[in-house]
Amino acid sequence: MSAMIELVDVVKRYGDVVACNRLNLAVEQGELVTLLGASGCGKTTALRCITGSLRPDEGRIIIDGRDVTDVPTHKRNIGVVFQNFALFPHLTVLDNVAYPLRVRGIRPVVRRERALEALRLVRLEGLGGRFPRELSGGQQQRVGLARAIVYEPNVVLFDEPLSNLDAKLRLEMREEIASLKDRLGFTSIYVTHDQEEALSLSDRIAVMKDGVIHQVGRPTEIYAEPRTSFVAEFLGNPNRLTGVCVDRIQDQVVVEADGQRIVATDASGTLGIGDRAVVYVRPESVRIQDGDASPDETTLRATVVRSAFLGDSTEYILALSDKVNWHLRLDHATRLAVGEEVNLVAPRPGGRAFALAGSPVDGSPGVALGER
Amino acid sequence: MTAVAVGAGHRMRSHLAPRVSRLLIYTFLLAFVLYVLSPFLAILVNSVAEGWFGGRVLPAGLTLRWFDWAFNVTNLPKVMGNSFIIAGLTIAISLAIGLPTAWALGRRRVRARNMLLTLILLPKTVPPITFALGLSREFYAFDLVDTHLGVALAHTTLALPFVVLIMSATFEGLDERVLDAGRVCGGNWLRNLVHLVLPMAMPGLMAAVLFTFVTSFNEFTLTLVTYGPETLTLTVQTYLSIGDGFLEVASAISVVLLVPSVLLLILIQRQIRPENILGGVKGL
Numbered sequence: 001m002s003a004m005i006e007l008v009d010v011v012k013r014y015g016d017v018v019a020c021n022r023l024n025l026a027v028e029q030g031e032l033v034t035l036l037g038a039s040g041c042g043k044t045t046a047l048r049c050i051t052g053s054l055r056p057d058e059g060r061i062i063i064d065g066r067d068v069t070d071v072p073t074h075k076r077n078i079g080v081v082f083q084n085f086a087l088f089p090h091l092t093v094l095d096n097v098a099y100p101l102r103v104r105g106i107r108p109v110v111r112r113e114r115a116l117e118a119l120r121l122v123r124l125e126g127l128g129g130r131f132p133r134e135l136s137g138g139q140q141q142r143v144g145l146a147r148a149i150v151y152e153p154n155v156v157l158f159d160e161p162l163s164n165l166d167a168k169l170r171l172e173m174r175e176e177i178a179s180l181k182d183r184l185g186f187t188s189i190y191v192t193h194d195q196e197e198a199l200s201l202s203d204r205i206a207v208m209k210d211g212v213i214h215q216v217g218r219p220t221e222i223y224a225e226p227r228t229s230f231v232a233e234f235l236g237n238p239n240r241l242t243g244v245c246v247d248r249i250q251d252q253v254v255v256e257a258d259g260q261r262i263v264a265t266d267a268s269g270t271l272g273i274g275d276r277a278v279v280y281v282r283p284e285s286v287r288i289q290d291g292d293a294s295p296d297e298t299t300l301r302a303t304v305v306r307s308a309f310l311g312d313s314t315e316y317i318l319a320l321s322d323k324v325n326w327h328l329r330l331d332h333a334t335r336l337a338v339g340e341e342v343n344l345v346a347p348r349p350g351g352r353a354f355a356l357a358g359s360p361v362d363g364s365p366g367v368a369l370g371e372r
Numbered sequence: 373m374t375a376v377a378v379g380a381g382h383r384m385r386s387h388l389a390p391r392v393s394r395l396l397i398y399t400f401l402l403a404f405v406l407y408v409l410s411p412f413l414a415i416l417v418n419s420v421a422e423g424w425f426g427g428r429v430l431p432a433g434l435t436l437r438w439f440d441w442a443f444n445v446t447n448l449p450k451v452m453g454n455s456f457i458i459a460g461l462t463i464a465i466s467l468a469i470g471l472p473t474a475w476a477l478g479r480r481r482v483r484a485r486n487m488l489l490t491l492i493l494l495p496k497t498v499p500p501i502t503f504a505l506g507l508s509r510e511f512y513a514f515d516l517v518d519t520h521l522g523v524a525l526a527h528t529t530l531a532l533p534f535v536v537l538i539m540s541a542t543f544e545g546l547d548e549r550v551l552d553a554g555r556v557c558g559g560n561w562l563r564n565l566v567h568l569v570l571p572m573a574m575p576g577l578m579a580a581v582l583f584t585f586v587t588s589f590n591e592f593t594l595t596l597v598t599y600g601p602e603t604l605t606l607t608v609q610t611y612l613s614i615g616d617g618f619l620e621v622a623s624a625i626s627v628v629l630l631v632p633s634v635l636l637l638i639l640i641q642r643q644i645r646p647e648n649i650l651g652g653v654k655g656l
Contacts, residue, residue, distance in 0.1 A: 053552055073555035074563075086553040090571045099567070100557040147557065 002065070004029045004187035005050065005155055010059035012045050019045040020056070021211035032181055032188040033216075034198040037208035038234075043191045046208075047159055050189060052076055064154055074103075079148030079156040079186070083163055085140045087132040093143050094119070094128030100151045118146040121180065138169040145176070149184060156181075158190040162197060170194075174201060195235050199223065207231045227267060229354040232280040239281045239326040242356060245271045252349050255279050258321040260300045262346055264353035271355055281351035283328050288336070289343035300344040302326065304336045318344070412630070418623035438624040446609055446621065452628065454520070455589055455605045461524035462531050462588035463581055469528070470535030470580070477536065478543030492536050495529040500593035503529070508597035518600020526594040531584040538583070542576030543569075579640075586636050590629070 003026035012020040019042045027033045035043035048054040050061055052073035060069045068076050079100075087096050095102075097118050101111035119125050122142040132140055141161060148156050158177070162170040178201055181188060192198055198205050199219040206216045207230070215227045226232035233240075243257025253266045255277050264279040271277055289299060302318035305325065313329045316336055320326060326344075336342060418424060419438055421431030442448045476482055477489065495503055507526055508517070516522030546569065554564040570577075592607040599608050606629045613622035 051552070051556055053555075072560070073552075074558050074560050076556075077558070078556065080553070080556040082549055082553060084547075084549055086547065086549040088550060088553070088568060088572075090574075099554075099559075102567075103558040103563055147553075151558070 002029060003027060003062070004031070004064055005189060006060075006062040007046070007050070008060045008062065010046065010049055010056045010061065012042075012049060012054060012056050018211045020049065023059070023211075023213055025206055025213065025216065027187055027189060029187055030185050031203045032190055032201060034190045034192060034202040034205045035208055036192060036195060036198040036205050036234075038193055041208040042211035043193075043208050044159060045211075047157055047189060047191045050157060051078065051080055077151075077153055077155075079151070079153040081141070081144050081148045081156065081158045081161040083160040085132070085137075085144045085164070087140055087143055087147075089132055091131075092128065093124065093130050093132065093135070096132065096143055097128075097146045097150050100147065104151060115146075115150055118150040119143075121149070121183075122146045122176065137165050138173065141165060141173060142176070145180065149180065149186070152184070152186075154187060156186045156188050158188060158192075160192055161190075163192070163194070170197070177201065199235075207234060209234075225265075225267075226280070226352060229267075229278060229280070229356075232267075232352055232354065236282060237327070238351070239283055239286075239328075241279045241281065241320065241324060241351075243277065243279070245273055245275045245277045245353070248273060253277065253353050255353055257324065260320055261298060262300065262350050263298055263348040264351045265349040267352045267354050271353060276356040277353045278356045279351045279353045281326070281346060283326070285350060286326075286328065286344050286346045288328075288330065288334055289345045296348050297345050298348060298350060300346065302342055302344050304338050304340045304342065307336065307338060318342070320344075415623045415626050415630075418620055419627045421620065438618075438620040441618070441621045442613075442624040442628070446613060446625070448609075448625065448628065451604050451606055451609045451625075454603050455607075457520050458523045458527065458603070458605060459585050459588040461520055462527040463584045465524060465528045466531040466535045466584050467581070470532050471539060474536050474539030475543050478540035479546075489536070493533050496533050504594050504597040507594060511598055517598055518603050520603055523595055523598045523603050523605070524588070526598045527588040527591050530591060530594065531587045534583040534587065535580045538576050538580045539573070542573045546572055582636050582639065586633055589632050 005025075005027040007023045007025045010020050010023040011018065021042070023042075023046055025033065035046055037043050045054065049056045050063075052068070052071065056069065060067055062068065063076060063078065088099065091099065094112070094115050098111045098115035101114060106114075116125070116128065119128055122145050124139060124142050124146065127135065127139065132143065135143065141164075144161070161177070162173050165173060174197060190198075190201060199222075202219055204216055204218055205222050207214045207222060209230050215222060215231045217225075222231060223235050226235065232238060241255065241257050241260070241262055243255045243260075245253045246256045246261070247254035248266070248271070251266055251269065252263055253271050254261055254263055262279055262281070264277075264281075286300075300320060302320050304316055305319045306317040308315045308317075310329070313331055314335075316328050316330060318326045318328055328344075330336070417431060420434050420436065422433035422435045422437075424431035473492070477485060482488065504526075507529070511517045511522055511526070516525065550572075551564055551568060554568045559567060590607065591605075592611065595605050595608050596611070599605060604612075606625055610622050610625045610629060613619075613625060
């Protein structure tokens with residue numbers, strides 16, 4: 001296995017703003033890597049550097065062993081699926097899909113055949129004669145997908161391809177992209193701000209913030225073992241407990257806040273006793289105590305503040321103190337009343353702890369977490 | 373009781389008021405149409421009329437003599453040819469200058485963009501005769517009087533604003549991401565231009581060309597100070613025929629002059645719609 005797409009120390013500045021700050025990323029052959037981050041994190045800028053719409057200020061971009069940093073877009077041989085579809089409005093669906101072949105001087109008969117085949121792959125056979133404006137958003141994006149794969153590029157890039165679609169279509173298209181990728185085996189970089197999309201589609205995820213890649217890893221790895229507090233907070237909807245590190249056993253620390261204690265993995269390995277720390281706890285890793293806690297568990301006291309019926313489950317907002325609210329989803333077997341005091345059981349370790357520099361010890365951001 | 377009264381009043385209004393207002397609307401519309409069309413009607417009748425003067429409502433007879441005169445005495449084919457050559461040149465020059473200007477104004481960040489647009493519009497805002505006066509001085513200096521190119525250059529000053537305004541709006545409406553898609557698909561700038569920009573800008577381009585054509589074809593004031601025996605146009609010939617006292621011949625030439633404008637009007641009615649000019653994709 002060799003890297004199909006490689007970013008080496010890529011820097012892109014807009015005036016004083018550094019949109020991409022020394023990005024390094026190697027995408028293996030056949031792999032789908034997501035650039036995940038909020039808007040303005042530099043993920044789209046990075047993608048535009050790879051397509052050639054932007055030229056990085058520093059660093060190199062290598063595709064299939066060829067340094068393409070100074071190669072114009074049209075010679076890079078890549079497929080791109082755009083957020084707004086970017087179809088050619090004056091061409092029919094078939095001509096849209098056939099366009100990359102036409103540009104490559106392929107005979108009309110052959111390109112028609114291959115365009116029809118690509119349309120079949122995205123299940124749009126029979127719509128080749130329509131114009132883009134006559135299709136629904138989902139169909140338009142399928143055309144975009146067909147156009148990106150029709151000349152069988154080694155690399156297909158996705159620029160938030162699903163964000164202009166409604167929720168149901170998004171799921172459907174996600175499946176579509178995954179199955180196409182399995183069948184055709186192209187290498188992909190996929191830009192999105194949607195973590196669910198990233199977690200479900202990716203072989204690996206690169207979490208970005210402020211132009212920097214915080215962590216690259218498999219979805220399970222990123223989710224279970226975030227390496228920075230940003231990654232921990234960005235993925236999923238974790239509960240937070242901010243306190244002081246009071247004890248340390250090997251790579252685990254005990255963090256205390258308002259008399260409550262929890263055992264957590266020291267993610268950075270730098271926490272000392274007396275340091276301020278924040279612990280991120282996945283809601284699904286704690287449970288309501290229904291008997292005695294086993295010795296390798298810790299318990300926390302909480303009061304039920306609010307409940308919200310969600311259909312398949314009920315979400316409870318639990319106050320661990322005046323300032324710290326946690327949320328917890330329970331199935332209908334367990335019913336809690338507002339005002340009821342409960343014991344929460346967390347495993348050891350129950351979460352991941354990060355050093356907290358400078359900010360005061362309180363759990364106020366945790367309140368916001370309870371109110372998605 | 374009150375409810376019934378209100379109901380009755382409502383019914384009365386709904387029966388009578390629309391009829392009255394519809395009658396009023398049609399009366400005004402008819403009056404307006406007559407007001408606008410009557411000069412054209414007069415010219416049409418005049419061009420084929422015999423002995424239509426004094427207080428007569430209808431001409432004494434019909435004849436094609438005036439067209440015959442127009443064709444033979446005033447050498448209408450050559451004059452018409454001049455008009456077409458000059459209009460064609462005007463289109464070529466206007467596009468050559470206007471398209472790059474419009475691209476720059478529509479697609480790039482240009483400093484003092486509004487000032488530039490105002491400058492381009494200037495010849496359209498000053499009195500034509502004032503502009504013509506200054507223009508004729510320059511044209512004599514550069515020996516451009518009585519050349520097709522000279523007249524076309526004069527017309528260009530009037531046509532260029534159309535081209536720049538229409539085309540900068542058209543180019544501005546092109547989606548950069550679609551052009552990006554063209555490059556990603558493997559097209560260089562030339563292919564992007566030919567396969568994407570040109571077809572997508574075609575409605576605007578057609579509008580610009582047609583407006584330019586009609587502007588040149590119908591232009592009178594600037595032509596008057598730049599024409600010569602070799603570059604007589606239809607408008608000037610009409611004017612000269614009036615001066616010679618041949619109202620009927622002037623009318624016959626005017627009828628010929630009207631044809632492109634009428635054709636354009638029909639085309640605009642059928643073809644040029646806002647959605648065609650913008651040419652976007654649904655839903656975005």
